[in-house]
Amino acid sequence: MTKVTQAEPYPHPAGGWGSVKEVGTILLEEGVLLKGGNIMLHQNKTEGYACVGCAWAKPANPHPFEFCESGAKATAWEITSKSIGADLFHQHTLTELRTWSDHRLEAVGRLTVPLRWDPVSDRYVEVAWESAFDEIGRELQALDPKSTVFYASGRASLETSYMYQLAARLYGNNNLPDSSNMCHESTSVALPKTIGVPIGTVNLDDFEQTDCILFFGQNVGTNSPRMLHQLQAARKQGVPVITFNPLRETGLLSFANPQSPAEMLSTAETQISTQYLQVKAGGDSAALIGLCKVLIERDDAAQATGGARVLDAAFIAEHTAGLDEFAAKVRATSWAAIEGESGLARAALEEAAATYAAAKRVIAVYGMGLTQHRHGVQNVEMVSNLLLLRGNIGKPGAGICPVRGHSNVQGQRTVGITEKPKLAPLDRLEKQYGFAPPRDEGLNTVTACRGLMDGTVKAFVGLGGNFLRAAPDTDRLERAWSQLRLNVQIATKLNRSHVVPGAVNYLLPCLGRIEIDRQAGGEQSVAVEDSTGYMHGSRGRAEPAADTLWSEPAIVAGLAQAMLPPERAALVPWADWVADYSRIRDAIAVTFPEIFKDFNARMWEPGGFRRPVPAAHREWKTPNGRANFIAPATLEEDPDQPPIDGDVLRLFTIRSDSQFNTTVYNEDDRFRGIYGSRKVLLVNLADLGRLGLAEGDMVDVHGVTDDGVVRTVPGLKLVGYDVPPGCIAGYYPECNPLLPLEHHALESMVPAAKAIAVRLMAAAG
Incomplete structure (x- = not known):
């Protein structure tokens, strides 16, 4: 297929006929059209097999087809006739x-x-x-x-x-x-300190009882599309979904359920995100501090005037420690610093905080967009801090939900x-x-x-x-x-x-x-x-x-x-x-x-049996027996990297809709309008003009980490895209040569692939 010069916006929702076509195509290409269809009837069923793709939960009462497009591709790839x-x-x-x-x-x-x-x-x-x-x-x-x-x-x-x-x-x-x-090692390091368990507290039932869902750095449409069933059901109940992500991802915008005849035979689709905040790569800590700042300052005002508290004072007093130090750090952080580092306007953060404050039961979902930073552990701590402010851990419909990728990566840790x-x-x-x-x-x-x-x-x-x-x-x-x-x-x-x-x-x-x-x-x-x-x-x-x-x-x-x-x-x-x-x-x-x-x-x-998760019942297996607020060390998630300045840009790596980790099913990424090649960079149009570049130009990407190592990925085509200024996106694993080994999360040592300082130069030759 012809390689694109300019990405065309995907005009359809996630799911729908697009997914049906993709599933049929890969089953045909792998020579398992009939065999694969029959086998997938057992996918994620109680007596069947667990998907070899993502680790999203397997329900007790499954849908007739309990697999998504990504899971179908993983299955076809494994049972191929080749x-x-x-x-x-x-x-x-x-x-x-x-x-x-x-x-x-x-x-x-x-x-x-x-x-x-x-x-x-x-x-x-x-x-x-x-x-x-x-x-x-x-x-x-x-x-x-x-x-x-x-x-x-x-x-x-x-x-x-x-x-x-x-x-x-x-x-x-x-x-x-x-x-x-x-x-996700950043999760396993952060959560034992904050709530006493190394995993999330949310299960499938919580999605049926929640009042609000927050998303941070997790592309559900590509990485765990079966979760869209829970999100669609929540949205149909009027539950707001607030998304923080540098790119506007199709799966977080709208969804048409391939298992719904009404939706498949009409143009019906469900809007997923009710507010979408395109945070800068490396700006999540600042955004989270901004949300917390709104809540704390409004609670301060309520106490001063005798109004209703914004924070859950009873929960905080009975179950937590460390609020005073955390709140002092948040109060002392300026809005100018928050806006500058997050790339988000104060008004947008205030709107999101107001939605959060109006809800009684909130789930926070996050992925590698938070964990793969120098301060990835701090990012997870900040999500926990936000939830603890209003008692949103340890009750039905609320909690913290890290979404794992590999189908048993959490389990292999569990067994040693x-x-x-x-x-x-x-x-x-x-x-x-x-x-x-x-x-x-x-x-x-x-x-x-x-x-x-x-x-x-x-x-x-x-x-x-x-x-x-x-x-x-x-x-x-x-x-x-x-x-x-x-x-x-x-x-x-x-x-x-x-x-x-x-x-x-x-x-x-x-x-x-x-x-x-x-x-x-x-x-x-x-x-x-x-x-x-x-x-x-x-x-x-x-x-x-x-x-x-x-x-x-x-x-x-x-x-x-x-x-x-x-x-x-x-x-x-x-x-x-x-x-x-x-x-x-x-x-x-x-x-x-x-x-x-x-x-x-x-x-x-x-539905399986669950390992003990004491924090889900407000039992805190921490050294002090309480859930802990932890004050952030910095607004900068990646202070070891040169900042966005002049010709220095911040690269974050992404996966396509036809990919699972390093496995690439084909060279297309239809949700982003990229066809025929993965050797592309998604760049803000204003940055292209500022740097004297144009869509379709071929560039070599050079790392700018000052450690004496020359890092280059040559021959990438520039594609204009809705990316925050100063940020660019490139595919994983093709861009991994630009990621310095020592650019990793403090404490967890997770490679910090979501913020890599680079320069673009005209392709050699």
């Missing part, structure tokens, strides 16, 4: 495959046989599973355990994740980075995948399995990348994902990646992390979650956790892409038995676990009895 064996690599060297786009690499189909890179021919060659495990085991036994990283992408089941963290700790390290490190020893049940593991787990801090995403770059990381084992593309500073990282002694990737499809080989390089193909998993004990099921803390069973429905595939639990067990000394491997009944996954769940219940008691009996409950 598959590859070693024959692809007879035709293409890895050097050649590195010239392919992310989309083209994955689009060739499902991997079906275990592969080892042959450095002489620069090709993957087929190997036997046993031979692969033997060599990988020898390599890992020869290394210092501290030099090996065990990465998990977030799609692995609770059972696989539990086995994986146990294998790593038996091996001798806590080097367990995962995709939480790249996205963490680099932080204090968050892992090491004492219980020691007692349960009879070994001394390592107690030192492991490597997270940032420190693992540092280790790769300085050579202290010698081996990388990837349980899914595409770490090389997802991580920051990708050009620097790729140069270091090729110096690995061992690279082992467990995957369903080919990606960039597979075609940049280490000295010894294996690609181990696994079953997908949607596929039937047959083991010695019969057909197996797994479990996952959704964004709201509910656990669900998941049963595969599709025939496997090949009979040579192994399941993720079987691969993890094979690696564990190969890499561990025999006496240590014998501490765990790996073969029994692989034969019957219910035995893994029994072991999980022993390790985590507060969460997983009677795991096997409860995993098929309609």
Whole structure:
């Protein structure tokens, strides 16, 4: 398709016939039109499979079609009729495959046989599973355990994740980075301090009882479209939705329900956002401080005149601490500073604050637009502060709602995948399995990348994902990646992390979650956790892409038995676990009895069973036993980056509607009117004129961080777009080379991809 010079506004709502067409197209392209349609009838159903895309909640009473466009694409991508064996690599060297786009690499189909890179021919060659495990085991036994990283992408089941963290700790390290490190670790750091839990407090029922919904940096139409059902229902009840986001996203503007015949046969659609505030990238803390300032100053005035309080004084007195310090900081912050940093007018913030104050039950939803900043932890604390001012945590219809991306990224943390020893049940593991787990801090995403770059990381084992593309500073990282002694990737499809080989390089193909998993004990099921803390069973429905595939639990067990000394491997009944996954769940219940008691009996409950979330009931598991206001340190979310000034712009990365994390289903982004190419930048028209540039110009983008590293992404086309002045948007992961490794959130170390200082220059040549 012709590449665009100018983006055309998408004239339709999210959902509707556009989504129906997209679903039909991908099912046809993947050769699973009839098969896929039948299988998707079981998607997110109680006895079916959990979506391999987003982690939005699975309802007890599902819609007839409980999947969205994004989920349908994820399913079609996994159950595709396209598959590859070693024959692809007879035709293409890895050097050649590195010239392919992310989309083209994955689009060739499902991997079906275990592969080892042959450095002489620069090709993957087929190997036997046993031979692969033997060599990988020898390599890992020869290394210092501290030099090996065990990465998990977030799609692995609770059972696989539990086995994986146990294998790593038996091996001798806590080097367990995962995709939480790249996205929502800021939540896991902030919320335990403010409300005593590392996850949100909202469930699906709350959306039926709320009076107001706030959205911060979360593009529901692209990242979790099934939530649009809850938003549409709330809007039809007259619930206001206030959105803070740099771009005007289609899914937050209007929605037509594809499951409603009336809406599909008419032009009916539901307006989603009742007020839309296009905050500058990096301006969310300032906007939140502005909202709080309005509430606090109006409450001050009410107290002075004897009027009705604006703040929930009774709740604050009984349940919270720290208000005085927080309120003093907010009062002392000027409106000029708030408006300048947020890019929003005082009047707009006052209007939003008035809507919030008029509601009795408010939900605040947020995504990576808040967490991926230098002060991402502060952003989450500020959302909590705003809710606490009016008692909007711990009652029906109210609460804080971080929306996770990967379908089980929250769950794998729940069962022990963490680099932080204090968050892992090491004492219980020691007692349960009879070994001394390592107690030192492991490597997270940032420190693992540092280790790769300085050579202290010698081996990388990837349980899914595409770490090389997802991580920051990708050009620097790729140069270091090729110096690995061992690279082992467990995957369903080919990606960039597979075609940049280490000295010894294996690609181990696994079953997908949607596929039937047959083991010695019969057909197996797994479990996952959704964004709201509910656990669900998941049963595969599709025939496997090949009979040579192994399941993720079987691969993890094979690696564990190969890499561990025999006496240590014998501490765990790996073969029994692989034969019957219910035995893994029994072991999980022993390790985590507060969460997983009677795991096997409860995993098929309609709607799932919820982990304890004390804050949802106003029980505060904080050191002082209270919910805590935390005063912000600064209005600037990214003070380590040069400010917007002159020719310095602030880049924030985005995903398209045909994308899930690093997986790109096609090169189009119809919601933004971009077709045929992802090599574009969305730029404010006034900035183009000010910089002497024009729509359609080709530019090279240069990072301006003063750390001695040259960072460039060449050959991007400029597209005029409704972006806040001084801000530009570019696609992830294509723009990751511009993200400095050390530009990450304080405390959580989440890469700060939503505010990167750059300059634009005419493309070389």
